[in-house]
Amino acid sequence: MNYRNLRPAGHLLLLLATTYAGDALAADGCAKSANTNYQIGQTAEIEVTNDIPPGTIVRDEKAHGDGNVVASCVGDVTLEGKYTAVLTDGLIPLMVGGELSGFGLEIYVEENFGAGPTYGFPHSYHRNFGKGGFIRSDDINVGYRVKRMSGNIRYGRVDPGEIAEQAASSLTGGFTPPFRHMQIYELWFKRPTCSISAETLNQTVSMGSYSLADFKNPDRATRWVNFKLTVQDCKEPVGQIARFTFGSATDADPDARDLFRMLGTGPSHVGLEIASAGKHTIEPGKPYEANALATGEDFDFYVRLRETLYSVGAGAFTRPVTIRVDFL
Missing domain, CATH: 2.60.40.3310 (Immunoglobulin-like)
Structure with missing residues (x-):
């Protein structure tokens, strides 16, 4: 077997050049x-x-x-x-x-x-x-x-x-x-909160004196008596709603659920009816809503006596009704 020296046909010199990047690193x-x-x-x-x-x-x-x-x-x-x-x-x-x-x-x-x-x-x-x-x-x-x-x-x-x-x-x-x-x-x-004056929230509404003759009409009721709730402060009424709640469901008369029952020695077969400015009945405990009013303006409400059963009995009464007002 013959041996020969194998030599490359040429030489390749690879030079790698680098530059120190110290400035970039810092x-x-x-x-x-x-x-x-x-x-x-x-x-x-x-x-x-x-x-x-x-x-x-x-x-x-x-x-x-x-x-x-x-x-x-x-x-x-x-x-x-x-x-x-x-x-x-x-x-x-x-x-x-x-x-x-x-x-x-x-x-x-x-x-x-x-x-x-x-x-x-x-x-x-x-x-x-x-x-x-x-x-x-x-x-x-x-x-x-x-x-x-x-x-x-x-x-x-x-x-x-x-x-x-x-x-x-x-x-x-x-x-x-x-x-x-x-x-x-x-x-x-x-909006800033609105309020009703304490004087009108705590007012006493005089109903007057009546006889049986005052109930002899198609509604079997006395004349309406107006009362007002005055706005004490409401700077931004537009877009707000005033929600009024008179009493609660337990105040309803058992014979006429849309009326407030009498208390104590009040006249028999008679209930107290509260209504809005448009004379629409507001039931006990059921909220009634209206557009808010500006400072100093009044919300109008009405109240009267209405027969619940025949016939009305005599008596005198004082009937407290709680009022809750929320502005929404």
């Missing part, structure tokens, strides 16, 4: 690690009226983070915040049911756990993290101001949704995806 910037939401409102109810002048601040509050890490950063970092909603006159118009509420919102951030400095939106500012650090959700407070705008107020829950965001310059260039999100959570515009 670049300033952040890497996003999580999202955090700042809830604007948090079941806040704001009582407002149409006579509030435009520009008036009706709420000035702050939302806080829960402390989770949202980004890891090195060196000098730029933070940028912007609105994600369209502004009108420098404010985010707040909507209720898709319609203008008559109020707008502006927000700002307070750095260093709320100790300052403060930056409005939109903004661009710097923080230095040295050789490394973190951005946490509670590093800032998110302040918000609700201001009166022009137009009639629309009451109800403000439409929820994101209104602003914040990101930081990235280790890889440009900016990180937004990690701070400012959202309208649960915010309500409510």
